Amino acid sequence: MALPRPPVGEGVEVLFKPKGVAVIGASRKPGKVGYMVLYNLKNSYEGPIYPVNPNADEILGLKAYPTIMDVPDPVDLAVVTVPAKMVPDVVDQAGRRGVRAVIVISAGFREVGGEGVELEKRLLEVVRKHGIRMLGPNCLGVYSPSTGINATFLDPEKQGLPGKGPIAFISQSGALGAALLDWLDANQFGISKFISIGNKADIDEADLLAYLRKDPETKSIAMYIEGVAPGEGGRFRRALEETTHEKPVVILKSGRTAAGARAASSHTGSLAGSYQLYETIFKQTGVIPAYDTAQLFEMALALALQPPMLGDRVAIITMGGGSGVMASDNLAEKGLKVVELSPETQAKLRKVLLPIASPRNPVDVTGSATDEHFLESIRIVVESGEVDGIFLIPYLNLASITPELPRKIAALVKEIQQKYRIPFVASVTAGKKTWALAKIMEKEAGIPVYSNEASAARAMWALRQYGKWLQKIGVA
Amino acid sequence: MALPRPPVGEGVEVLFKPKGVAVIGASRKPGKVGYMVLYNLKNSYEGPIYPVNPNADEILGLKAYPTIMDVPDPVDLAVVTVPAKMVPDVVDQAGRRGVRAVIVISAGFREVGGEGVELEKRLLEVVRKHGIRMLGPNCLGVYSPSTGINATFLDPEKQGLPGKGPIAFISQSGALGAALLDWLDANQFGISKFISIGNKADIDEADLLAYLRKDPETKSIAMYIEGVAPGEGGRFRRALEETTHEKPVVILKSGRTAAGARAASSHTGSLAGSYQLYETIFKQTGVIPAYDTAQLFEMALALALQPPMLGDRVAIITMGGGSGVMASDNLAEKGLKVVELSPETQAKLRKVLLPIASPRNPVDVTGSATDEHFLESIRIVVESGEVDGIFLIPYLNLASITPELPRKIAALVKEIQQKYRIPFVASVTAGKKTWALAKIMEKEAGIPVYSNEASAARAMWALRQYGKWLQKIGVA
Numbered sequence: 001m002a003l004p005r006p007p008v009g010e011g012v013e014v015l016f017k018p019k020g021v022a023v024i025g026a027s028r029k030p031g032k033v034g035y036m037v038l039y040n041l042k043n044s045y046e047g048p049i050y051p052v053n054p055n056a057d058e059i060l061g062l063k064a065y066p067t068i069m070d071v072p073d074p075v076d077l078a079v080v081t082v083p084a085k086m087v088p089d090v091v092d093q094a095g096r097r098g099v100r101a102v103i104v105i106s107a108g109f110r111e112v113g114g115e116g117v118e119l120e121k122r123l124l125e126v127v128r129k130h131g132i133r134m135l136g137p138n139c140l141g142v143y144s145p146s147t148g149i150n151a152t153f154l155d156p157e158k159q160g161l162p163g164k165g166p167i168a169f170i171s172q173s174g175a176l177g178a179a180l181l182d183w184l185d186a187n188q189f190g191i192s193k194f195i196s197i198g199n200k201a202d203i204d205e206a207d208l209l210a211y212l213r214k215d216p217e218t219k220s221i222a223m224y225i226e227g228v229a230p231g232e233g234g235r236f237r238r239a240l241e242e243t244t245h246e247k248p249v250v251i252l253k254s255g256r257t258a259a260g261a262r263a264a265s266s267h268t269g270s271l272a273g274s275y276q277l278y279e280t281i282f283k284q285t286g287v288i289p290a291y292d293t294a295q296l297f298e299m300a301l302a303l304a305l306q307p308p309m310l311g312d313r314v315a316i317i318t319m320g321g322g323s324g325v326m327a328s329d330n331l332a333e334k335g336l337k338v339v340e341l342s343p344e345t346q347a348k349l350r351k352v353l354l355p356i357a358s359p360r361n362p363v364d365v366t367g368s369a370t371d372e373h374f375l376e377s378i379r380i381v382v383e384s385g386e387v388d389g390i391f392l393i394p395y396l397n398l399a400s401i402t403p404e405l406p407r408k409i410a411a412l413v414k415e416i417q418q419k420y421r422i423p424f425v426a427s428v429t430a431g432k433k434t435w436a437l438a439k440i441m442e443k444e445a446g447i448p449v450y451s452n453e454a455s456a457a458r459a460m461w462a463l464r465q466y467g468k469w470l471q472k473i474g475v476a
Numbered sequence: 477m478a479l480p481r482p483p484v485g486e487g488v489e490v491l492f493k494p495k496g497v498a499v500i501g502a503s504r505k506p507g508k509v510g511y512m513v514l515y516n517l518k519n520s521y522e523g524p525i526y527p528v529n530p531n532a533d534e535i536l537g538l539k540a541y542p543t544i545m546d547v548p549d550p551v552d553l554a555v556v557t558v559p560a561k562m563v564p565d566v567v568d569q570a571g572r573r574g575v576r577a578v579i580v581i582s583a584g585f586r587e588v589g590g591e592g593v594e595l596e597k598r599l600l601e602v603v604r605k606h607g608i609r610m611l612g613p614n615c616l617g618v619y620s621p622s623t624g625i626n627a628t629f630l631d632p633e634k635q636g637l638p639g640k641g642p643i644a645f646i647s648q649s650g651a652l653g654a655a656l657l658d659w660l661d662a663n664q665f666g667i668s669k670f671i672s673i674g675n676k677a678d679i680d681e682a683d684l685l686a687y688l689r690k691d692p693e694t695k696s697i698a699m700y701i702e703g704v705a706p707g708e709g710g711r712f713r714r715a716l717e718e719t720t721h722e723k724p725v726v727i728l729k730s731g732r733t734a735a736g737a738r739a740a741s742s743h744t745g746s747l748a749g750s751y752q753l754y755e756t757i758f759k760q761t762g763v764i765p766a767y768d769t770a771q772l773f774e775m776a777l778a779l780a781l782q783p784p785m786l787g788d789r790v791a792i793i794t795m796g797g798g799s800g801v802m803a804s805d806n807l808a809e810k811g812l813k814v815v816e817l818s819p820e821t822q823a824k825l826r827k828v829l830l831p832i833a834s835p836r837n838p839v840d841v842t843g844s845a846t847d848e849h850f851l852e853s854i855r856i857v858v859e860s861g862e863v864d865g866i867f868l869i870p871y872l873n874l875a876s877i878t879p880e881l882p883r884k885i886a887a888l889v890k891e892i893q894q895k896y897r898i899p900f901v902a903s904v905t906a907g908k909k910t911w912a913l914a915k916i917m918e919k920e921a922g923i924p925v926y927s928n929e930a931s932a933a934r935a936m937w938a939l940r941q942y943g944k945w946l947q948k949i950g951v952a
Contacts, residue, residue, distance in 0.1 A: 173798025260805035292930030322649025454768030
């Protein structure tokens with residue numbers, strides 16, 4: 001008799017912190033999925049790993065077992081890479097052996113239609129019978145640098161993986177997820193967990209949100225979704241609402257247009273649904289919408305690192321007039337207010353700045369400024385209490401600026417944020433050397449750094465949106 | 477008696493192709509502006525360079541002269557870095573000595589108000605008296621990798637400069653221009669010319685457009701502007717209109733919002749003017765508007781490398797379903813049409829593709845595709861005549877794809893474009909290794925490659941906008 005669907009989020013943790021992992025379908029052939037999963041686990045996971053392959057004694061130096069029934073304790077997670085038709089049987093064995101969760105990487109289920117749909121149904125019945133959890137089928141697996149496990153088949157020779165960081169990333173698309181991991185690595189984003197949900201026959205977004213909400217390593221959640229299964233809208237919505245009470249969620253929903261929805265239905269067979277419906281859900285649950293992949297992570301980064309913004313007023317502190325103009329435009333176009341500073345505050349600024357500097361907002365310390373001009377401006381503007389967020393545009397390669405400035409900014413902002421809950425973002429348009437300097441602010445004080453004013457303004461907007469949400473529900 | 481303002485564009489060429497260059501204010505002190513200009517010239521320019529400094533015999537191994545009057549032939553360009561008050565006199569000497577143009581880097585003119593305004597007036601009178609041209613004052617200078625001259629004071633130890641490429645870049649902001657050069661270098665954009673126009677007392681956007689329009693090295697023009705001087709709107713507009721008949725122009729106009737306009741007026745003292753007015757001018761002259769710096773160059777790149785798009789219909793050819801959905805959304809949101817392919821074309825595709833592939837649009841060859849599946853799809857879709865532009869999303873790190881695919885795509889597209897005037901763009905979300913592979917398509921066939929679907933869709937939109945303009949004026 002099948003057990004009911006487990007409560008939302010129950011048993012998901014084992015995906016990230018298993019006590020032992022079996023790879024059913026482990027292969028000796030480099031490049032094969034069953035080889036790569038084993039290879040990646042061996043290079044990431046410290047617990048026992050059990051290759052399961054009836055035709056091998058040993059793979060990658062690990063003792064192999066003919067079936068999972070033969071595997072010794074402890075084992076509570078199985079990664080499955082055998083052909084689709086064999087999957088229900090091996091998952092049944094895994095259930096009998098006592099694993100608590102399976103990751104089914106194998107494809108050939110609902111996404112291919114016809115018999116695949118039936119096969120997926122049978123697979124889910126097996127999962128329910130044993131009361132275990134399943135990620136997939138037709139997924140890429142899980143990569144969790146925060147807990148030290150890479151149960152994906154991504155080839156480290158062919159692509160990069162991001163290091164440890166505060167963003168959890170859930171992707172409905174495996175290929176896109178993989179490509180984004182590579183991009184995240186190259187662009188120096190760090191993640192807590194990556195989960196490819198595939199056909200989400202059992203574990204779905206709601207389950208993962210419930211887990212990530214409580215995960216101390218996760219500070220914000222970024223999701224790529226094409227559509228939620230029919231009838232699951234309520235569940236999805238409740239999970240979002242509960243999550244955004246505690247952590248910010250950014251969602252890139254594709255299939256927004258008629259053309260996109262048609263493409264999505266060819267892709268996953270699922271209906272993308274009217275985007276208006278999703279938009280409404282996002283608004284009602286405090287989700288921040290993203291419209292492309294770069295935005296998704298740029299906003300998730302700010303939300304992970306900075307406090308929410310509790311009002312609309314922004315001060316821009318810049319070393320370049322042009323950048324200040326662009327930041328003003330980008331902020332104003334997002335509904336944020338680059339307010340005039342009071343005569344008192346302007347007078348204080350004028351006192352410490354160069355005569356050619358502008359104490360208005362943007363505060364333009366100019367390209368002749370010293371470290372102290374920039375730092376003093378930050379302090380004066382924050383202490384004025386006249387703004388709710390600070391937008392920094394330091395030019396770190398100026399002759400009058402020292403390479404120590406990013407470190408000094410970081411120290412000052414940390415000091416400020418012990419007293420004032422005011423968010424900071426920074427925009428630094430630069431090549432490699434100056435960019436590396438700029439990133440020190442991010443590493444040491446969590447000031448997210450963007451390569452142009454528009455991205456930084458969007459990040460600030462996301463902080464404001466989340467602040468508005470928390471104010472609305474009475475949490476901030 | 478002052479000569480009249482020269483005809484638009486006249487005498488501008490000497491900035492880029494001087495026969496000899498004097499640096500008035502050349503300094504022996506590393507880091508000083510007058511040192512860096514000389515240093516950069518020495519490392520970029522093959523003609524004779526004459527440091528002018530009354531207190532030096534030799535600088536950087538070059539014989540120095542007390543005044544420009546003492547400099548031997550040939551010399552037709554002078555770069556001026558002396559303090560503002562001395563500028564009118566040294567420019568007068570340069571005029572008497574017979575130079576045809578000056579680049580005045582020195583600041584302290586109109587941008588500081590008060591006496592600076594008068595000083596700039598006097599300077600312009602001197603320029604007009606001699607009938608020479610002047611770039612600046614208060615500018616960064618000129619960098620022209622296509623003709624081999626770097627007359628800026630940018631320190632190569634502190635920042636990068638982009639290599640040779642097809643985009644000309646005009647910036648009203650010096651600091652922002654410098655930062656963007658560094659960013660362009662790190663992001664592998666190439667430029668033909670960079671011109672920092674500063675206060676544009678003499679040479680302005682219209683002059684530069686007139687020159688760049690005829691410059692064979694320039695295929696598209698990217699501009700950052702804050703505002704056009706009062707009374708110069710008509711001149712600017714005529715220059716734009718004449719230019720876009722021959723070459724695409726993309727403009728990032730800042731000071732679009734009230735907040736931005738206020739910031740611009742603090743910055744350059746000039747009125748930003750109503751953005752609505754600029755928008756109207758852009759529409760009437762076929763200028764493509766950009767709203768942030770990344771967009772500016774991403775669009776300029778496509779416009780430089782690809783033919784304009786002569787209809788709205790796009791085909792997406794992808795190896796990943798999710799990316800196809802996102803591309804569909806991004807294109808549709810820009811008003812482009814991801815049209816259904818005809819049953820005949822779909823049948824042709826079905827014949828050559830894997831059974832799991834989708835022959836609809838997006839054509840999804842899937843992550844199991846071979847090089848040939850992707851190449852054949854391109855050929856079939858182009859030959860159908862059913863679309864006006866092709867959006868490629870190859871996943872270059874797939875197991876079934878060879879590292880030769882980018883080269884093969886480049887060869888095929890070059891062959892196709894000999895017969896069909898159809899534009900291509902590509903989106904490849906990836907880290908360093910795969911990105912380097914993807915860029916082969918750009919280097920070998922001019923297919924612009926972007927790191928996400930939104931940027932590639934915006935580039936395609938720019939190609940369509942320019943195509944519409946050329947159709948409207950009867951050129952395409």
